[in-house]
Amino acid sequence: MRGETNPPAVILLHGRGAxxxxxxxxxxxxxxxxxxxxxxxxxxxxxxxxxxxxxVDAGSPEPGMFAESYQRLSQFWDDVKNGYxxxxxxxxxxxxxxxxxxxxxIALTKPRTVAGVAANSGYIPENVSLKFQWDKVAGMPFYxxxxxxxxxxxxxxxxxxxxLLEDAKADLVYREYPMGHEISQENLSDxxxxxxxxxxxx
Numbered sequence: 001m002r003g004e005t006n007p008p009a010v011i012l013l014h015g016r017g018a019x020x021x022x023x024x025x026x027x028x029x030x031x032x033x034x035x036x037x038x039x040x041x042x043x044x045x046x047x048x049x050x051x052x053x054x055x056v057d058a059g060s061p062e063p064g065m066f067a068e069s070y071q072r073l074s075q076f077w078d079d080v081k082n083g084y085x086x087x088x089x090x091x092x093x094x095x096x097x098x099x100x101x102x103x104x105x106i107a108l109t110k111p112r113t114v115a116g117v118a119a120n121s122g123y124i125p126e127n128v129s130l131k132f133q134w135d136k137v138a139g140m141p142f143y144x145x146x147x148x149x150x151x152x153x154x155x156x157x158x159x160x161x162x163x164l165l166e167d168a169k170a171d172l173v174y175r176e177y178p179m180g181h182e183i184s185q186e187n188l189s190d191x192x193x194x195x196x197x198x199x200x201x202x
Contacts, residue, residue: 008090008115008199009080012038013073015097015121017049023096029188031196035086041098042072052098060127070105070130077106081113092195094118096183097153101125104161107140108132116141116198118191120183121150123157124164138169143194145187147179 010030012023020038027036041050043065052073053065081088092115095103100122107114108124111133119142142165146158155176162174173194177187 006085006087007033007035008092009035009037009084009086010092010094010195011077011080012036013093013095013099013102014038014041014050015095015099016041016051017045017047019049022049023094023099026094026183026188029192031192031199033199034092034195035084037080037084039073039076042069052102061125063129066128069102073102073106074110077110077113088113090115090199092116092118092198094120094191094195095122096120097122097181105130107142108134108137111136111140114140116143116195118143118145118195119161120145120187120191121147121153121158121181122161123153124161126164134164134168137165139171141171141173141194141198143173143175143191145175145177145183145191147181147184148176149179150181152181 014022020040024038041052043051045051052069054062056062081091093103093106100119103117103119104124107117109130144158144161146155148155165172175190177184
């Protein structure tokens with residue numbers, strides 16, 4: 001982070017089976033102006049690491065875990081906004097897999113507080129009880145990336161997110177890559193370029 005008094009913030013949200021350190025490996029590639037904050041999902045995952053919720057029938061989140069994770073992350077978002085030495089008008093989300101799903105939830109329920117979302121290898125969970133504010137998404141920056149070879153979350157779900165965001169008139173950059181469930185070097189390069197542009201260049 002460069003020495004700004006109130007720098008922009010990027011909140012990192014990891015995927016299932018990882019922890020808050022997982023996406024910090026991207027730090028050296030991200031714009032040096034940003035203040036990075038990495039959140040840990042609240043529930044231990046049975047195979048190691050942590051998860052935001054379990055998946056039940058037809059890809060739906062387990063309701064109790066989902067509600068608790070959303071509530072905790074929503075409070076965390078507000079705490080960072082109000083309590084950290086950052087510019088509260090320049091708070092971005094960067095998620096991977098299930099962390100992307102959580103990023104979408106914050107962006108679509110608190111759209112006026114989010115400066116942009118980098119959404120990697122995830123999808124918008126539509127069959128949940130939260131009320132999405134689609135009418136306030138117009139112009140919000142989204143970078144959405146998905147691997148066409150993704151065996152965990154099929155690329156059709158990334159394309160569904162693209163369609164929903166286009167319908168809402170978001171400021172959308174959508175990219176597909178010849179990769180699986182991961183963030184490739186090409187994807188990372190494009191994402192960091194996007195973030196720097198949204199921060200106003202160098």
